Amino acid sequence: MRQSNRGDKIGDGVLQERSEQKAGGFTRREFLREGVRAAALASLLPSAAAMLASGCARQDTGLRRELVQGSLRVGLDEDVATLDPAMHRSRTVEAVVRNICDGLVARNPRMEYVPQLAASWSVEGENRWVFKLREGVRFHTGEPFTAEDVKFTLDRITGDIDGLEPSPRKDLLGPVVGTEVIDEHTVAVITDGPYPILHKKLVFQEICPKAYFERVGAEEFGRKPVGTGPFKLVEWRPGERIVLERFDDYYGGSPDIPPVGPAELAGVIFRPLEEAATRLANLEADEIEVATRIPPDQADRVQDLAKARLSVAQGTRTHFIGLNCARKPFSDRRVREAMRYAADPKPIIEQFLLGRAQALPGILVPMAFGYDSSPPEPKQDVARAKALLKEAGYPDGLSVTFDCEATDKRIAEALAGSMQAAGVRAEVRVWKADNLLNQLRRQQRDLFLTAWGNSSLDPSGILPVLFRSDGYSNFFGFRNAQVDRLLEEADRSLDPEVRRQRYIAVQRLLYDHIPTCFHFAVEELYGVSDRVVGFDARPDGMLPMHDVSLRAQA
Amino acid sequence: MWGRFATQRLLQLIPVLLGVSFIVFLTMHLTPSDPIEHMLGQAGSITQEQIDELRTHYGLDRPLILQYGLFVGNAVRGNFGLSYSHHGRAVALVVAERLPATLELTVFAFLIAILFAIPAGVIASLRPQGVFDRVATVGALLGISIPGFWLGIVLMILFGLQRHWLPISGRIDLGAMSEYYTGLYTLDALLSGNAAAFWSALKHMVLPGIAMAAPMAAMVMRMVRSSMIGVLGQDYIQFARAKGLPETMVVGKHALRNALIPTLNIVALQTGLLLSGNMIIETVFQYPGLGKLAVDAIGAADYPLVQAVVLLYAVSYVLLNLGADALQAMLDPRVRMA
Numbered sequence: 001m002r003q004s005n006r007g008d009k010i011g012d013g014v015l016q017e018r019s020e021q022k023a024g025g026f027t028r029r030e031f032l033r034e035g036v037r038a039a040a041l042a043s044l045l046p047s048a049a050a051m052l053a054s055g056c057a058r059q060d061t062g063l064r065r066e067l068v069q070g071s072l073r074v075g076l077d078e079d080v081a082t083l084d085p086a087m088h089r090s091r092t093v094e095a096v097v098r099n100i101c102d103g104l105v106a107r108n109p110r111m112e113y114v115p116q117l118a119a120s121w122s123v124e125g126e127n128r129w130v131f132k133l134r135e136g137v138r139f140h141t142g143e144p145f146t147a148e149d150v151k152f153t154l155d156r157i158t159g160d161i162d163g164l165e166p167s168p169r170k171d172l173l174g175p176v177v178g179t180e181v182i183d184e185h186t187v188a189v190i191t192d193g194p195y196p197i198l199h200k201k202l203v204f205q206e207i208c209p210k211a212y213f214e215r216v217g218a219e220e221f222g223r224k225p226v227g228t229g230p231f232k233l234v235e236w237r238p239g240e241r242i243v244l245e246r247f248d249d250y251y252g253g254s255p256d257i258p259p260v261g262p263a264e265l266a267g268v269i270f271r272p273l274e275e276a277a278t279r280l281a282n283l284e285a286d287e288i289e290v291a292t293r294i295p296p297d298q299a300d301r302v303q304d305l306a307k308a309r310l311s312v313a314q315g316t317r318t319h320f321i322g323l324n325c326a327r328k329p330f331s332d333r334r335v336r337e338a339m340r341y342a343a344d345p346k347p348i349i350e351q352f353l354l355g356r357a358q359a360l361p362g363i364l365v366p367m368a369f370g371y372d373s374s375p376p377e378p379k380q381d382v383a384r385a386k387a388l389l390k391e392a393g394y395p396d397g398l399s400v401t402f403d404c405e406a407t408d409k410r411i412a413e414a415l416a417g418s419m420q421a422a423g424v425r426a427e428v429r430v431w432k433a434d435n436l437l438n439q440l441r442r443q444q445r446d447l448f449l450t451a452w453g454n455s456s457l458d459p460s461g462i463l464p465v466l467f468r469s470d471g472y473s474n475f476f477g478f479r480n481a482q483v484d485r486l487l488e489e490a491d492r493s494l495d496p497e498v499r500r501q502r503y504i505a506v507q508r509l510l511y512d513h514i515p516t517c518f519h520f521a522v523e524e525l526y527g528v529s530d531r532v533v534g535f536d537a538r539p540d541g542m543l544p545m546h547d548v549s550l551r552a553q554a
Numbered sequence: 555m556w557g558r559f560a561t562q563r564l565l566q567l568i569p570v571l572l573g574v575s576f577i578v579f580l581t582m583h584l585t586p587s588d589p590i591e592h593m594l595g596q597a598g599s600i601t602q603e604q605i606d607e608l609r610t611h612y613g614l615d616r617p618l619i620l621q622y623g624l625f626v627g628n629a630v631r632g633n634f635g636l637s638y639s640h641h642g643r644a645v646a647l648v649v650a651e652r653l654p655a656t657l658e659l660t661v662f663a664f665l666i667a668i669l670f671a672i673p674a675g676v677i678a679s680l681r682p683q684g685v686f687d688r689v690a691t692v693g694a695l696l697g698i699s700i701p702g703f704w705l706g707i708v709l710m711i712l713f714g715l716q717r718h719w720l721p722i723s724g725r726i727d728l729g730a731m732s733e734y735y736t737g738l739y740t741l742d743a744l745l746s747g748n749a750a751a752f753w754s755a756l757k758h759m760v761l762p763g764i765a766m767a768a769p770m771a772a773m774v775m776r777m778v779r780s781s782m783i784g785v786l787g788q789d790y791i792q793f794a795r796a797k798g799l800p801e802t803m804v805v806g807k808h809a810l811r812n813a814l815i816p817t818l819n820i821v822a823l824q825t826g827l828l829l830s831g832n833m834i835i836e837t838v839f840q841y842p843g844l845g846k847l848a849v850d851a852i853g854a855a856d857y858p859l860v861q862a863v864v865l866l867y868a869v870s871y872v873l874l875n876l877g878a879d880a881l882q883a884m885l886d887p888r889v890r891m892a
Contacts, residue, residue: 068729079850082641089593159607165642166607168593222641238651239842240725269728273840277707281715281722434591434855472602 070266101206101227114256326477344380370503397423654737656843675778697772822878
């Protein structure tokens with residue numbers, strides 16, 4: 001306020017008109033004029049600087065233009081908070097990072113496990129896995145990939161390196177207790193007891209370069225990760241875009257997923273577009289070529305687009321109604337059975353999910369290892385539900401609260417409506433997802449609609465978690481010694497056939513005891529431009545772009 | 555006197571900020587959200603030890619009062635802690651990354667609103683109940699009552715999809731610019747002498763800018779109109795006309811300047827509302843600014859990040875009002891002398 005003294009001089013408050021006229025020193029008009037001049041000057045400064053700067057500023061290189069034009073653009077349904085392979089619990093981060101960093105093991109489009117950075121592996125004794133690593137592989141920095149990097153990556157996840165933030169992916173690795181470098185291209189992983197599915201768990205971990213990480217530190221690594229993958233990170237502007245460029249020295253990727261060699265695309269650009277409508281609009285406006293995770297009710301919009309198609313994959317996430325077996329009224333098995341027959345899956349899947357889901361007899365999806373197809377198709381049977389309720393002492397039906405998270409509200413309401421015919425009066429109560437989860441883990445809810453993902457497609461990723469007596473996410477107060485024993489046996493057996501049988505037995509027991517009912521898996525729907533060749537939605541939600549190419553713009 | 559005025563108002567910031575931060579802190583901790591559960595997501599077989607480990611890492615195992623005390627103590631030293639949903643990055647960094655986008659869009663929307671509202675208000679006031687006035691009144695009513703997200707979507711459909719005139723999301727065309735100095739893209743484009751990038755950044759702001767500016771333009775327009783009508787009926791206007799000044803002088807100088815004084819407060823208030831409006835608009839247009847960051851942070855129960863953003867909003871709101879008051883005092887001696 002530079003004119004504090006003058007301010008007192010001008011205008012004595014009689015008439016504003018006065019100040020318009022020259023009154024000695026500094027009139028209001030002059031002040032305004034001066035102010036405008038000063039502002040104009042101030043705004044000119046940067047442009048003056050610009051003139052100076054433009055002389056020496058580097059213009060965009062030709063490479064960048066080529067990169068932009070030759071890149072595939074993907075609209076993501078979620079923003080990413082980090083690109084550090086070890087520091088997230090997000091499928092979206094994993095899908096992006098998987099293009100930058102390869103893992104020891106990968107899955108092909110049919111969800112079969114194939115070696116990627118590992119050339120082969122064998123199990124010595126019960127709990128020692130020896131991985132032979134691929135040779136001649138280089139990180140984007142040019143440094144060679146060695147056993148030290150594998151050890152570093154896994155030790156960081158298990159928490160064996162002091163001074164780093166604990167990794168939220170620790171449990172995804174299974175009971176790994178140690179790693180050992182045998183030579184430059186051989187590494188051993190030791191598990192706590194036999195752990196037959198370690199290789200399946202390794203698809204969730206990408207290998208990070210030890211030397212680079214130690215050079216730049218954890219924070220910088222999360223912003224600028226380096227890997228051995230088909231693309232290297234060029235630019236990440238948070239909330240805006242992640243730009244990847246083809247890594248020309250790529251070793252070629254897993255020989256089991258042809259073609260082998262550097263990627264075809266010049267690059268991949270990921271853009272967070274969380275609103276489904278915005279994603280679709282961008283697909284329509286040719287601003288992106290792939291729109292991930294289209295909600296079922298908007299699938300038709302994609303099909304109506306002239307230049308795009310809908311790509312569909314089986315989902316790995318099962319929605320279900322959970323019942324609290326430890327509390328009234330669902331502690332009575334007859335009441336739980338009544339619930340199985342109370343609702344009609346058909347109209348709900350047809351009308352609310354537009355047929356984009358599959359009703360299932362149990363919690364496993366048909367693709368999963370050890371899936372039991374013997375239980376009958378779920379069907380509504382009002383008479384039977386009523387009879388069961390009457391037998392259990394509820395001749396007039398049952399009133400309960402039906403909890404769900406916000407995204408499932410419409411389905412829960414439809415389910416509640418469908419149950420009315422059988423005499424179940426369910427009042428829907430909606431929660432924020434993490435609030436509900438919290439209460440479910442404490443077994444505080446009686447009847448609820450929720451979902452559980454199992455992208456490993458191995459029952460060990462879902463059955464023990466939900467149904468073991470001490471399962472951390474046993475929402476149902478479900479205690480069954482037989483189930484516990486069978487799950488333990490399956491967990492510890494190295495023989496796939498033994499495991500399969502144990503899991504089938506568990507599924508039968510679950511069908512008999514009914515801690516859950518009304519299971520369905522929603523399909524994964526992607527909008528894909530017709531220019532894109534070689535990309536399809538995958539059940540695991542990954543977006544591997546190594547084998548994808550783009551047709552020239554029509 | 556100016557010094558005392560400013561100091562006094564700036565000191566008032568302290569209780570405001572303490573109050574705001576305490577209310578936000580309390581409400582966020584009263585909701586049964588759990589940032590660690592959110593961080594870990596649902597899938598997988600997370601163990602209790604793993605959860606406890608992270609809880610300790612972020613200091614969430616301490617008593618609430620201690621957590622608040624530590625927050626205030628650190629905030630005073632400019633340290634807003636670590637963001638839970640950004641995997642332990644410093645909150646200040648995360649906010650600083652998004653601030654320029656919001657700043658740029660807000661200034662742009664502000665300019666749209668002012669440049670539209672003031673002339674429209676003046677013209678409407680010249681012939682009250684005339685055709686222009688009636689059209690403007692209906693327009694203003696729509697501007698105030700149409701929700702921003704709806705207007706945003708309609709604009710997207712009309713100008714982005716049916717006619718490919720304007721981009722519907724993002725801040726700049728891919729590859730248009732490779733050098734960033736300030737994070738304000740239009741300014742960066744000027745700094746690197748890149749006309750194409752400047753144009754691209756500007757185009758990206760048009761639709762969200764209009765959607766954001768609409769309610770403010772409507773309010774300001776109504777205010778300009780009514781205070782102009784008031785001023786035009788004053789004796790000194792009649793006097794100015796009587797002494798033979800051309801009508802443009804009468805309206806543009808004598809009337810408008812005086813009419814603008816009461817408008818200033820509305821402008822300041824509405825600019826504050828622009829800031830809150832950007833939460834919705836940025837989400838609709840996927841514009842990577844502070845508003846979208848705040849919405850995401852609330853969803854993730856990211857206490858430190860929400861705190862920091864809310865405090866930033868509170869500070870800007872108070873400063874805007876302070877600025878308006880100062881400007882008003884500068885323009886209107888009666889306010890200053892009072």
